Amino acid sequence: MRPNKHPQLSLERHSRKWYNGRMTSSQLAERIGATHQGTVVELSHVASFSAASAGALVFVEHPRFLHDAIASAASAVIIPANSEIPADPSAAAPSALPPKAFLRCSNPRLAFALAAEELNRQAFCEGGIDASALIDPSAELHPTVCVDELAVIGPDVRIGPRTHIGPGCILLSGVVIGSDCTLVARVTIYSGTTLADRVIVQAGAVLGGDGFGFVPDPATGRYHKFPQIGRLEIGSDVEIGANTTIDRGALDATTIADGVKLDNLVQVGHNVHIGRNVVIASQTGISGSSILEDNVIVGGQDGLGDHVRIESGVILGAQSGVPSKKVVRGSGVLFWGTPARPIAEYLKELATLARLTRKKRAPAS
């Protein structure tokens, strides 16, 4: 194996170190609203049964998996309300096992997600800024910020407490990021973009890029770039998928409200407004100036024209299309197809077409 050629860089880089959050199982139970049983143990991370080691928390949705959980190397198990714990849990396991904590709750899956959030919140990085990161002197980083290898932080950038800027991220001038955010790696953020708190951005995402706006010159048939000088405002608790692109507004702002979740390879055009807790699956595209109200759910590969309004609580099935300027309304109603219509209607039309096609063929056979 080849020795590393850059001991001076690596040494300093290596002095940066991540620590898992640590919490007792009883503290964690209290935070996630679970009832604690068994031994109080120290926890540092969540895991699957097979990958679990000391300090790990696993979860069980059905009592029938409890035996496997007990047999794992995990230190604690989230169990559903109706589970019976064996009097001596180690008796249920094939070999000697460490004592375990049990966290009983009504929604184990949600409890597992909340537990991971709690433990992640306690995780921290010692050492701060990698020696290879390039930080403009005018940038203001909270002392608890962690910046990884070869990140570039431009002039007048501001970053809040405990935010983690992964390797290769590029923050152009004036970007503002709140607390407890994670930019995993190689994220690019243009000027004029703000992220609030607890935002997670997966690798390769491009935030605040120029929107697609051109003005045709009738005399020449050529298109001239309309200035894309607006802002992108991203709320708290937002997650943005890998290689997703969100354009900033042309003159005003594109806005993504609190709690929005965007999958990979999603496109959000300029001046779009996305409401709270909207969920958008992969490869969906939203054209300029469209509005998605709170709690909308959008399937994969959906296409929304410009100036569309999807009203609160609508569910759009995968591969649906909404033509420009349309309004889609109906909380909890599932729409499907292009143009998107209530699924009952869509399915009836499919059935009608199939029936008529068979009928036509019948006499000929």
Next chain:
Amino acid sequence: MRPNKHPQLSLERHSRKWYNGRMTSSQLAERIGATHQGTVVELSHVASFSAASAGALVFVEHPRFLHDAIASAASAVIIPANSEIPADPSAAAPSALPPKAFLRCSNPRLAFALAAEELNRQAFCEGGIDASALIDPSAELHPTVCVDELAVIGPDVRIGPRTHIGPGCILLSGVVIGSDCTLVARVTIYSGTTLADRVIVQAGAVLGGDGFGFVPDPATGRYHKFPQIGRLEIGSDVEIGANTTIDRGALDATTIADGVKLDNLVQVGHNVHIGRNVVIASQTGISGSSILEDNVIVGGQDGLGDHVRIESGVILGAQSGVPSKKVVRGSGVLFWGTPARPIAEYLKELATLARLTRKKRAPAS
């Protein structure tokens, strides 16, 4: 706040500085074909009303917005031909305002776009190449080229006057880029790619990647990579969106003619030819060896099979599909659906299906 650990790098980096273009309002009026009225002022950038400051140019499409423009901190306003300027513009504003220039023209939106182009053309970077950029000694960069942090410029690359290579861009060996281009950030360009002048490439785009070509071996069922060793030739005044991918030709060339505008997350396959002033919206995919003639407009999420020909002036609606080898013809005709057909036909078919579905249901109710 944490002090920067790399004063020597940052210092040198900081000695690079961008300057806005500067022009008097009367010079600019002449360049964009507008009539100048009011005070001659110095201009440096375009802005929205709310973000405007001294040196800013704003625009008004309708006279009813003129009052707001006058009340802004902008130094100049583009106004439509039919606007009446108040005798004393400052009287129309709530407080003391700087004197303003008015640029009267028939198409304010186009004038605003042209003005931004003029001002951008005057912008320049002092200091050239960031200390952290890696430039191969065999690369030839014009002295006015600007290279940002951590860009990698490979052997035999050539870059023309005033081109700006943003942070984290990677230009593999032999790439040729003309004058006045902007690669915003983290753009990757493979060998065999040429860009002409005034090309803008948004972050994350991949230009000249290997096309998707494999030869099945009937004896084994395995696919073997067909060499992808052709070229990618991009004309002048092209814009390419964030995370868009354009493959180079397998043996010959993929070509993108002058004035083409590609949105984010577009895919262009190997050996495709795109004509002048073609506009393609987000998430559209164009398969290998297809041809789009001049002035074609392609909506979002369209899918074009291989060896398709879209003739000059065709408009393809969003989410449409064109099967392999098809020809679509009709300048100014809007096509829709899969397979793409004239929109009148498409809408009639939708209506027929809805009517037949209702009819069938009627007796049952």
Next chain:
Amino acid sequence: MRPNKHPQLSLERHSRKWYNGRMTSSQLAERIGATHQGTVVELSHVASFSAASAGALVFVEHPRFLHDAIASAASAVIIPANSEIPADPSAAAPSALPPKAFLRCSNPRLAFALAAEELNRQAFCEGGIDASALIDPSAELHPTVCVDELAVIGPDVRIGPRTHIGPGCILLSGVVIGSDCTLVARVTIYSGTTLADRVIVQAGAVLGGDGFGFVPDPATGRYHKFPQIGRLEIGSDVEIGANTTIDRGALDATTIADGVKLDNLVQVGHNVHIGRNVVIASQTGISGSSILEDNVIVGGQDGLGDHVRIESGVILGAQSGVPSKKVVRGSGVLFWGTPARPIAEYLKELATLARLTRKKRAPAS
């Protein structure tokens, strides 16, 4: 032209050098199962006719192109079984040409692909690791590994013989890569990902990112991130396109079997399993926990819901959709549309709809 400012870095960087593979035409003929005729020459690369130079191998699929091949500067030509070589090949060419080798075989296109693979396999890099790459001291790289500019190799990464890590690639902690792989540039690989041998990854791809999994809290309407802590296992001879994203499993693994080819901008969700020699064209999306069995062919922009099973040998036409939990079955059968159905059925339905639409219009005209 501006001199490079970093002689110390560039010098070391420049000491790394790529060498083409070199092989005699008779050796190569033997490897690819062709019959050798003419002069034995040394070969180093494949090329098109127009780009060919000494050492180049070109190919001819039809005898009618043989004259052009002979007239090129290539050193050798792959020809189909039924080609007649002129007694004096140079007589067929307009000017003095170097002596040529002829490699006769039944499938010239496949032979050309195999020849490129053979020559690439002999190519090597002298010098190893660029001075600007950041390698964690705990990473284990085989001495023949090549690492380009500004790549970041995290703790406990392992990389096998002759693998090439291109510029700007980021390998997070614990990534394992086999032998003879190529990561072209700016590839990001998350922890928990393994690549076997001869894998090619185009620029901008993101491997092993967090899947899109959230648990709604009914009490608040908010979504909480379900831990995405599983693995991504990629087999041998896989190719992954530019800006494609493949998520790792939530708790278990996403798996991509040997010989899979993914085009650009493809999305593969968490816990998906893709079988051997599956080919997936650009912009297709595969939702979580779906299974594609061996030898499936998937067209561009297809959308597969979650928990779908596409059985062995199915062919899905472009822009097709498969709803959640559906099974698609039929080796060699071409499916089309949404929901995907056999193409004969799909085309009949299209025809029915067109006929009924015309009929309705007829009386009105």
